[in-house]
Amino acid sequence: MSDPLSKAATASEIARAVMSGKVKASAVIDAALxxxxxxxxxxxxxxxxxxxxxxxxxxxxxxxxxxxPLMGVPFAVKNLFDIEGLATRxxxxxxxxxxxxxxxxALVRKLEAAGAILVGGLNMGEYAYDFTGxxxxxxxxxxxxxxxxxxxxxxxxxxxxxxxGEVPLALGSDTNGSIRVPxxxxxxxxxxxxxxxxxxxxxxxxxxxxxxxxxxxRSTEDLAxxxxxxxxxxxxxxxxxxxxxxxxxxxLHEGIGGLRIAVAGDYFAKGGEPECFEAVATVAKAxxxxxxxxxxxxxxxxxxxxxxxxxxxxxLHLPRLRTRPQDFDSDTxxxxxxxxxxxxxxxxKAQRFRRQYRAEVLKLFNEVDIILAPATPxxxxxxxxxxxxxxxxxxPVRANLGLFTQPISFIGLPVVAVxxxxxxxLPIGVQVIARPYSEAAALRVAAYLEKQGTCVSEPA
Amino acid sequence: xxxxxxxxxxxxDEGAKAIGLPIAPEYREKVIVNVERSLAIAGPLLALELxxxxxxxxxxxx
Numbered sequence: 001m002s003d004p005l006s007k008a009a010t011a012s013e014i015a016r017a018v019m020s021g022k023v024k025a026s027a028v029i030d031a032a033l034x035x036x037x038x039x040x041x042x043x044x045x046x047x048x049x050x051x052x053x054x055x056x057x058x059x060x061x062x063x064x065x066x067x068x069p070l071m072g073v074p075f076a077v078k079n080l081f082d083i084e085g086l087a088t089r090x091x092x093x094x095x096x097x098x099x100x101x102x103x104x105x106a107l108v109r110k111l112e113a114a115g116a117i118l119v120g121g122l123n124m125g126e127y128a129y130d131f132t133g134x135x136x137x138x139x140x141x142x143x144x145x146x147x148x149x150x151x152x153x154x155x156x157x158x159x160x161x162x163x164x165g166e167v168p169l170a171l172g173s174d175t176n177g178s179i180r181v182p183x184x185x186x187x188x189x190x191x192x193x194x195x196x197x198x199x200x201x202x203x204x205x206x207x208x209x210x211x212x213x214x215x216x217x218r219s220t221e222d223l224a225x226x227x228x229x230x231x232x233x234x235x236x237x238x239x240x241x242x243x244x245x246x247x248x249x250x251x252l253h254e255g256i257g258g259l260r261i262a263v264a265g266d267y268f269a270k271g272g273e274p275e276c277f278e279a280v281a282t283v284a285k286a287x288x289x290x291x292x293x294x295x296x297x298x299x300x301x302x303x304x305x306x307x308x309x310x311x312x313x314x315x316l317h318l319p320r321l322r323t324r325p326q327d328f329d330s331d332t333x334x335x336x337x338x339x340x341x342x343x344x345x346x347x348x349k350a351q352r353f354r355r356q357y358r359a360e361v362l363k364l365f366n367e368v369d370i371i372l373a374p375a376t377p378x379x380x381x382x383x384x385x386x387x388x389x390x391x392x393x394x395x396p397v398r399a400n401l402g403l404f405t406q407p408i409s410f411i412g413l414p415v416v417a418v419x420x421x422x423x424x425x426l427p428i429g430v431q432v433i434a435r436p437y438s439e440a441a442a443l444r445v446a447a448y449l450e451k452q453g454t455c456v457s458e459p460a
Numbered sequence: 461x462x463x464x465x466x467x468x469x470x471x472x473d474e475g476a477k478a479i480g481l482p483i484a485p486e487y488r489e490k491v492i493v494n495v496e497r498s499l500a501i502a503g504p505l506l507a508l509e510l511x512x513x514x515x516x517x518x519x520x521x522x
Contacts, residue, residue, distance in 0.1 A: 195522045303505035310498055322481055334487055338494030341475040346502055351516035353505060358522070399497065412522030436522040 005031040007165025007459045011073040011222040014168060015115065018061070018072030025058040025072035025117065032074040032119055036166045043142045045160035047079050048086055048121035057117045068115030069225055069249075075169040078155050079121035080128060081105040081213075082202040090204035091126040091154065093137045094320055094327050105202030106237070107171055107213055107230050114229035119167060122157030126329040128173055128206040129313055129336065130154035131181050131401035132381075136329040140383050143186060144460035145426055149380035152185035152401060154178040158216050159186035165459030169217050169226055173203065175210045176305055177375075177405025183216055183417035184375035184429025188457050189446060190216045191223045194436045195412025196241045198227075199234030207312040208239070209351075210305065210409050218457035220447040223416065224248040227439060241437075248440040252447045259441060261289040264373040264433075267298035268404055271390055272377035275428050276404075279420035280374055283430045286454040287445065293368055296360045297353075301407035304350035304357070306399075308410075311347045314339030331398070358411045365435040370445055374404045375417045375429030404431065414439045416446040418455040430455075468495050 002008040004017035005027060017023045033051055040046060054074065061072055077083070080090040082101035089095050103109075108118055123141045125133060133156020134140040141156035143149040144164035151159040155172025159182030162170050172179040174192040183190030191214045198213050205211055215226040231245040263269075263284050269277065269292075284290070295301070314321070314336045321328070321336055328336070364371070377390050381397050388397045408415055414434050421427040432449075434442040449455040472492050476483045483491055 300504040334490035
């Protein structure tokens with residue numbers, strides 16, 4: 001049990017301490033704000049800090065209001081989530097000129113209803129079209145485990161803030177890997193839920209077909225607690241499911257009995273550095289998983305995810321590309337422009353193929369319950385690094401950090417990214433992938449790995 | 461079959477005109493590089509043959 005005022009404290013430890021009266025929410029928030037002030041020069045995770053709001057909220061909790069399972073837990077959100085009174089930057093300079101948000105995003109409201117306390121907005125790659133965590137307007141978020149290296153993106157500030165111990169819990173978004181990539185490079189647990197499971201209302205979109213929101217934390221219990229608090233139908237997001245809430249906390253520590261676990265072969269067993277396959281092997285061994293399954297057409301799935309992303313993202317930003325091209329980050333501008341020029345026939349083919357691939361992959365879940373795959377092809381690249389060597393082939397960093405995450409989010413499967421760290425090495429993540437709406441199973445596996453000591457996340 | 465390769469610079473110039481997207485000279489080279497890259501990444505998708513019956517899902521559910 002960590003000191004609830006320390007950077008090592010998890011959300012659940014803090015909530016228990018506040019609930020039991022051992023510590024005041026105000027003291028927790030003051031400690032978090034001090035840690036943020038101390039760590040920011042090194043990690044650059046935050047773009048907005050709402051200190052007054054968080055202190056006011058903490059005082060209300062200490063006065064006996066806002067009871068809930070996340071009582072007194074400081075959290076922060078990628079700055080594409082609406083925060084009342086602030087412009088929703090979405091990593092851009094352009095949006096700062098837009099309207100201030102009239103209310104918080106849906107998931108911010110749900111976490112606060114559970115007693116958590118928002119402390120600020122987090123840095124991100126511009127308009128979420130990013131796997132690096134770099135940003136020309138606000139500077140790169142820096143990896144707390146080595147500030148000369150990338151956090152991964154696009155939820156880079158979310159990765160940095162939790163890995164630095166500034167806050168125990170952050171929200172990110174994941175369209176092609178933007179929660180799982182920073183979780184991998186920053187050594188965190190990250191949950192990308194099933195597509196449509198959590199409301200996206202009050203967040204700035206990127207690619208509606210694949211946009212997901214979810215939490216990053218240093219413990220599986222924190223993922224489960226926050227996920228459960230955020231579930232529920234929301235008429236303000238047309239994609240949000242009307243299925244009943246399926247709580248994951250009650251089954252979190254049930255172990256892996258009855259779960260058939262396999263490793264993804266073929267596409268997911270090549271095209272990465274040795275460390276990513278070693279991490280998968282370490283996790284597979286801890287789980288006793290010896291079977292291999294092949295996700296058919298995974299390379300085409302990655303292509304199709306790329307095409308849909310490029311075209312939908314470009315279409316969303318076309319008016320701004322016409323009128324304010326000079327105000328875009330130079331690392332997104334020309335990619336968006338290129339996306340606007342790709343043929344519509346590619347988009348429709350990618351959508352048609354998605355139906356086929358979904359059916360093919362769902363069939364695999366007749367044989368297995370959980371599939372393991374690397375989260376990133378390598379551990380954190382250096383900041384500013386443009387090309388990387390993967391298996392002896394030079395490839396662009398930006399397009400390829402999401403090689404292994406894209407074919408999974410393409411069909412909306414739930415994934416928990418779990419961290420593996422060899423002594424003296426940087427962390428790297430493994431994807432624990434489940435069938436649609438089976439977040440509980442993926443979280444059970446992650447909790448088992450955490451309990452065994454195979455996957456542990458500690459602040460830098 | 462070098463003649464079958466598309467002229468990407470022309471694709472960018474004419475496509476941008478067709479959709480009314482001005483591309484300043486200082487951005488043009490990078491746009492061309494990114495269209496080339498997109499063509500390469502799209503390869504595995506474009507190489508597939510799909511059944512005529514395979515339509516997109518009108519409402520996508522995972």
